[in-house]
Amino acid sequence: MIIRLRLIKSLEVEELLVRGDSKLVIDQIRGYCGVKNKTLMKYHAKAVEISQNFKRIILEHISWAENEKEDRLSKLATTYYSELLEGVYVEVCDQPTYKEEVIKNITSSDTTDWRTPIIEYVANEKLANDNLEEKKVQNRSFKYQIYQGELYRKSWDGSLLTP
Template sequence: MIKAQILVDFIVECTIPEEAKLERDSSSNMSGASAGLISINPEGIIAEYALRFEFSTINNGAEYEALIAGLKIAKELEVDRLQVYSDSQLVVGQVSRNYEAWEDSMAKYLEKVKEIIPIFGSFDIKQIPRAENTRADLLSKLATLVPVELPKEVLFEVIKYPSMKEPQLVMEISHEPSWIDPLVAYLKDGVLPHDAKEAWKLRNQASRYILYEGKLYKRSYSLPLLKCLQPSEADIALWEVHEGVCESHLEARSLSHKLLRQSYYWPTMYHNSIEYVRKCDRCQRYANIQRQPTSKLTPLSAPWPFAQ
């Protein structure tokens, strides 16, 4: 982590090519826009970023997404003073308060930028001609390539959600009806269903669970206590393990086993993992395809048991 006193200046150049405009389609596998970021510290060390946005957006929205991505990078590097250069007259004018943001979408992006700016000790944004921004423009075009085709020194990242609709990895839920409620009600207050058969089933099921500090955990034979997740929390866990920081994109069985090893549990986790992998665009695009034709199995004979 680079401290603020070492990296006192941070320059971000961002551009979106004109040909990155998207047709407005609801298709889930539509390619998004792309962006290029260049960071330069006072010692002249250059870091280049190629970003790909896998969601539909207009050109000005993509310019704002590139700016927000650069601000987040500077925030992670604990930058104190930040200087931003962009060739977008609209974005520079709105952030510098020379232009008004009349459209609702632009106003929301501007508010997002204003929330991040106070983190820095000093902040300034300037417009430069497109001819002086050719390197960042080239990076934005490289972002449309397959990641393995990019130069090794270029950092590549895929942004799946708009900055205004990012999934919150920490979610406080006041009340969400789910499979957990009957178990918690029985373990906490001894509440049982009126139906005798359902009551017997709940008592038998509750023997495999424990309530600790208001949280429900499942007992396990070979693993520690497994935290029981509600449906919305399960969706976040699936996203984080499958396409989070490491972007492992595991297949369904490995994905559900990885969640168990991380001490999470819900009854339908394996079936949810199958559905999640089937809906993942990148898994469907780049998964290995079995091309060998099916054939009958050849039986093996052995002179005595366990000879093979």
């Protein structure tokens, strides 16, 4: 949504009708309900910020069936470019909309903190004895990688986030 809003704004559009099949997303942008996930909060804030740059914006929820054509267009990102018809242009977004903070310098810390189980699992696949804690560590550890002795969070595209 953010990329689309930016593109539309760059075309100097002043009034916009946004039709989407996710009632939750439409209601979150309208401000009818909140966003709980910290990562999604950043995307939400950016979408709201861009939306406020239009003179008038209408957000409308539609059924999935009504959005089928647009849904197919949005799936172009998974299509090989050679298969696209002439005149169909695709803008590739290779950067996240916001920057995440990097977690680093794990070797200099002698204390145990929330990173310790993740570091032990990523480095040695060593887990605590508690099954519930093991699941939590496994679920969180895929977002991290140790590189040259430092713990880095992976970006949405798998690249390591730099300080």
